Structure formats: structure tokens, C-alpha cells
Amino acid sequence: MEIFQKTAELMHWRNAHRPQSVGFVPTMGALHAGHISLVERAKSENHLTVCSIFVNPTQFNNADDLKYYPRTPEQDLEMLQAAGCDAVFMPDEVEMYAAPPQMRLHFGNLEQVMEGAHRPGHFNGVGLVVSKLFHMVQPDVAYFGQKDLQQFLIIKRLVTDLSFPVRLVCCPVVREPDGLAMSSRNMRLSKQAREQAPALYRALNVAKQRILNGEKPDLVCAEVAAQLNENPSFHVEYLVLVDTENLRQVHHPQACEEYALCIAAFVEQVRLIDNLIFRM
Numbered sequence: 585m586e587i588f589q590k591t592a593e594l595m596h597w598r599n600a601h602r603p604q605s606v607g608f609v610p611t612m613g614a615l616h617a618g619h620i621s622l623v624e625r626a627k628s629e630n631h632l633t634v635c636s637i638f639v640n641p642t643q644f645n646n647a648d649d650l651k652y653y654p655r656t657p658e659q660d661l662e663m664l665q666a667a668g669c670d671a672v673f674m675p676d677e678v679e680m681y682a683a684p685p686q687m688r689l690h691f692g693n694l695e696q697v698m699e700g701a702h703r704p705g706h707f708n709g710v711g712l713v714v715s716k717l718f719h720m721v722q723p724d725v726a727y728f729g730q731k732d733l734q735q736f737l738i739i740k741r742l743v744t745d746l747s748f749p750v751r752l753v754c755c756p757v758v759r760e761p762d763g764l765a766m767s768s769r770n771m772r773l774s775k776q777a778r779e780q781a782p783a784l785y786r787a788l789n790v791a792k793q794r795i796l797n798g799e800k801p802d803l804v805c806a807e808v809a810a811q812l813n814e815n816p817s818f819h820v821e822y823l824v825l826v827d828t829e830n831l832r833q834v835h836h837p838q839a840c841e842e843y844a845l846c847i848a849a850f851v852e853q854v855r856l857i858d859n860l861i862f863r864m
């Protein structure tokens with residue numbers, strides 16, 4: 585497995601391997617089985633697989649979240665090697681941002697809801713770093729997780745608006761046996777918070793079932809969020825039913841249409857997100 589810290593070295597390797605197809609998995613490291621599922625999917629569909637590890641400062645709107653974001657580079661490299669990844673790109677901040685970026689990306693309605701509403705500037709940072717990585721890696725296909733559904737839709741928009749010649753693949757959420765969506769941030773949960781965190785996934789399932797039974801989504805979401813908030817360790821930021829294309833809130837779901845139930849909640853100090861996609 586090749587390990588590159590410099591863009592020039594990565595691009596030299598990329599050019600030396602044309603015309604082989606490259607599948608690309610961008611990450612912020614602290615890898616888990618969810619990330620590895622993306623690497624495996626990339627491997628199964630491309631000649632070569634590249635994974636990037638970069639904790640991108642421009643997408644953090646909370647200094648502590650950036651400071652305490654888990655970093656486990658040695659273990660990450662072992663996992664990628666075992667998964668058969670061909671190349672890892674691990675730039676430092678100076679390599680990615682020689683100077684503070686001045687341009688701003690806007691994604692309209694897509695960035696005004698959910699994560700965009702609660703994390704100002706977050707998707708500008710995501711859009712910038714993914715654009716840079718697409719230029720550097722020049723992948724044929726890029727793999728993202730449905731866990732970050734809004735991020736996937738933002739990147740889809742980015743690829744359309746800027747004509748990146750990249751196909752995007754959205755991969756299913758990988759969960760712990762108790763249902764908790766795998767996340768690098770789970771490493772930051774205390775023992776007690778880790779035991780309680782699967783309640784988010786259970787809440788999504790309860791809300792989904794009630795909506796499928798014909799109850800009004802707004803009422804269901806408000807009640808389910810209130811039940812979670814009864815536990816002082818939890819603070820729900822949002823629980824909403826949205827359409828899976830534009831993330832517009834859905835008040836009257838229609839039969840056969842596809843929707844996503846999305847949640848963001850603090851469990852003690854750690855902010856977690858999750859979602860379920862289902863058809864009425």
C-alpha cells in the first residue's frame with residue numbers, strides 16, 4: 585500500500601496508473617467497519633482504491649469538536665492495508681490549505697436545513713475539501729455513506745454544478761450489533777453514553793413505524809424527540825421526516841414515495857447523527 589503526504593506524489597502515482605479506474609473513499613480517519621465497507625465496495629468496482637485521511641478544519645464550526653476529533657493514524661493504516669487499499673493520501677493542513685481559502689460555496693435549500701442549519705459553514709468546508717480531493721485524486725468513482733445523507737446530496741450537487749467527471753455511490757449505514765450507527769465520534773462516548781446511544785436508532789424505528797401506520801410525522805417526531813429528551817444525557821437537535829432528494833420537510837407523506845427520517849442529538853457532549861430511509 586502506497587502512503588502519500590504530498591499532492592505531487594499522489595498525482596504522479598495516479599498518472600502512472602492511467603487508464604486504470606480509481607475508486608476513492610474520502611475520510612477523516614479514526615476508521616471503523618463503516619469506512620472499510622466503502623473501501624471494499626470501491627475495491628469491488630475499480631482497478632485501484634484510494635482512501636484519504638484528513639481531519640478538515642474548514643468543516644468544523646466548533647473548536648472543541650475539531651480539537652477532540654479522534655485521530656488513530658497507525659490503526660487506520662493497518663485497517664486499510666488489511667482491506668487491500670492501494671493508496672492512502674494523508675496530507676497535512678499546509679498541504680491542503682497553503683493559504684486560508686477565500687471562496688465560498690452555497691448549496692441553496694440543501695444547506696439551510698438539518699446539519700446546515702445547526703453547523704453554519706459546515707458544508708462550505710465539506711464542498712471545498714471534496715473539490716480539492718477530487719482534483720488531486722482524479723477518481724472515476726467516489727464512495728460516501730448514507731449515514732451522512734445530507735453530505736451525499738450536497739456532494740451530488742457539487743459534482744453537477746462544477747461538472748466533476750466523477751460517479752458517486754451512496755453506501756448503506758453500517759451499525760454496531762445494538763443498532764448504533766458506527767461513527768468515529770463513538771470513541772468519545774463515555775461508558776454510560778455508549779450504553780444509552782442506541783436509543784437514537786430505536787427512536788428512529790419507532791417513529792418510522794408510527795408514520796407508516798398513518799400518524800402525522802410532525803406529531804410523531806415531536807413526541808419521540810421529547811421522549812428521548814426525558815433522559816438528561818440526551819439533547820435532540822432535530823428529528824425530521826424529509827424527502828430524499830431536496831431534504832424538504834414532509835408533513836403529508838404520500839403512498840409509495842421514499843422518505844428519510846433524520847436525527848441529530850447530543851449524547852452527553854458528543855453529537856451524533858443517524859437516519860433511516862424508507863418507502864411509504
Ligand code: AMP
Nearest residue numbers: 611612613618728729731732757758766
Ligand atoms: P468521516 O470519516 O466521518 O468523514 O466519514 C467518511 C465516509 O464514511 C463518509 O462518506 C461517511 O458517510 C462514511 N461513513 C461514516 N460512518 C459510516 C457508517 N456507519 N456506515 C457507512 N458509512 C459510513
